[in-house]
Amino acid sequence: MASSLTKDSPGTPGDEKTFFGHPRGLATLFMTEMWERFSFYGMRALLPLYLVSDSGLHMNAATATSIYSIYLAMVYLLAMPGGWFGDRVWGPRKTVGISACVIMIGHLTLALPGQATFFVGLALVAFGSGLLKSNISTMVGHLYKGPKDPRRDGGFTVFYMGINLGSFAAPLIIGTVGEKWDWHAGFALAAVGMALGLVQFLVFTRHLSPRSSITPKPLTKAERNSTITKGMVWLIIAAVFYGIVVVTGSYTLNWALIPITLAGLVIPIAVLVRIKRDKELTDSEQSKMSGYIWFFVAAAIFWMIYDQGGSTMSLFGEKSTTNNLLGFDFPTSWYQSVNPILIMALAPVVATIWLALNRRGKEPSTVVKFGSGLFLVGVSFFVFMIPLTMAGDGTKVSPMWLVAIYFVQTVGELCLSPVGLSVTTKMAPEKYSSQMMGVWFLAVTAGDSVTSLLSLPPFNVDLNKSGIVGAEAAVAVIAGIAVWMYRRSVKALMGEVR
Incomplete structure (x- = not known):
């Protein structure tokens, strides 16, 4: 499977093949990540719809949103222990193999009828995804000769294309099977996707770097x-x-949901406090961490709104849109393919714009890009208020409203997410350099946990009400403006990082 995507590298012997000019092992990791994302996003597209469906678990929208948000929060929270397992217990390669098995078993468990098996399957998929997430990216880095290898950035770009290909195709295939035929068949199809990824990973694992099999710092007895x-x-x-x-x-179900939600808020705060209070950090590192907290809080607000694209907006699409475009009816889950295809279309455009502005000395700073992303995600929810109001009397609105919202959110994501990844590596204290990417993922955990908490007692907020959507939009826009207003103060805390 992977070898069919390889080709001879110019200037190398015929038996030395590359993957679009990159080490052949990138094909193995590309395909593994593509199939893992296929299974993950396919199941995710079905999740809130299955939870509220009469033929599913028949829950109310608030509970469904809470479960969906907790699930996403736990995936990103578990990325930290996932990295720990790779560093201290199994090594990255073994951890990825085991986690892929866990994900596949989780999807198969979801395919079985019953509420108890459903939650067991959901927990297994979250645990496996957390284990895999950190380690597979580490293995991509192992394919290159250090950070200065000129092919490294391009390699990660190719790798992330695999993520978007998998996430684009999954709702179209798994979503259609699940919604139009049988929910559990859709979950089973997600298991098939992960099985394909696992098989090709095991078959072509010989192309990976030997470093991926090494446990960098194994636990003592x-x-x-x-x-x-x-x-x-x-x-x-x-x-x-x-x-x-x-x-x-x-x-009741809340005995499980509320403690997990609170953990998703407390743990990120505790991790940041622990790092900030570490007396071994230099004054410069302390200053950078103070600046980083601005980015972390901004990112948490961003993801709180952005990730509702798969819950609040999906449930709105199911209930209040025509799901018909140019005479063609489509399943609600197809909305989840909009963001990946927009990412693939717009990412080169945004990158070109940044380069053009840089050549003129006018490229916005990291802080301004971050504030812009936060501002745009707030604007997207102000736009959301329009179809919410139109549908208030039971009228079904055009699906293009949701497409427009996803478009604004995607532009905001391209302003914030890549910059967030970059600034995390640049501002990380040396002592925590390998852990800070996990800290960045905790911003997603915190944001999704806030969404979950709002949906649970004692708040019981209906996130599909225009007033609540407007309040969230206002928070994001005000936060984005605040980041812009205090940009000089944040830059001063960042030191030499720009």
Whole structure:
């Protein structure tokens, strides 16, 4: 499968093949990530629709939004322990292989009927995705000769194309099968996608760098025993607590949702506080961390709104849009393919604009790009208020309203997300250089946890009301303006980073 995408590299012997001029192992990782994203985004497109459907779990929209948001929050939260497993326990290559198996089993479990099996499957997919997320990107880096290898940035660009190809195709295929035929068949098809990715990963793993099989800093025997002991203690405490709740007849779904949501808020804050209070950091590193907190909070607000594209907006699409374009009816899950195709179309355009402005000495600073992304995601929800108001009397609106909202959000994402990844690596204290990418993902966790918390008691907010959408939009726009107004102060904290 992967070898069919390779070609001879100019100037190299015929038996030395490359993948679009890059190390052949990139094809293996490209295909693995493409199929993993295919399974992930296909299941994600079905998730909120299945939760509210009469033929699914028949939940209300608030509970469905909360579960969806918690699921996304946990995927990004688990990226940190996923990186830890790769660094300390199994090494990146073994961790990716195991995590792919866990994801596949999770999707198969989702394909079984029953609410209990559904939540077990959802937990397995979240755990497996968290394990895989950090390590597969690390393995891409291993293919190149250090950060100065001229092919490195291009290699990651090709790799991210795999992400968008998988996420574009998944709703069209898995979404159609799940919505039009059978929900569980859709989840099973997601398992097939992950199985294809796993098989080609195992078959072509020989093309990967030997470094990917090495555990950089393996646990000592004492550390291993301590980790297992602490894990068992927490597991016993949780089992006893929830056992008492169940036996007393007090258990409801909120007993699981609320603690997980609160953890998704507390853990990111605790991690930032721990790093900020580390007395081993230099004054320069302390200053950069103070500046980074601005970016982190801004990113959390951004993702709080952006990730509702798969929950709040998807449920609106199901209930209040015609789902018909030029006489062609389509499933609601197809809306989730809009963002990936816009990313593929607009990313080169945005990159070209930045380069053109840079040549003229007018490229916006990192802070201004960040503020712009936050401002745009707020504007997208102001736009959302229009179809929400139009549909208030039961009228079904054109699907182009959602396409327009996704368009504005995608432009905002291209302003904020790549810059966020870059500034995270540049501002990371040396002591935490390998952990800071996980910290960046925690901004997604925090944002999605806020969305979940709003949907749960005691708040019970209906996120599909124009007043709530307007309030979220106002928060994002005001935050974006605040970032712009204090840009000089943030730049001063960033030191030499721009």
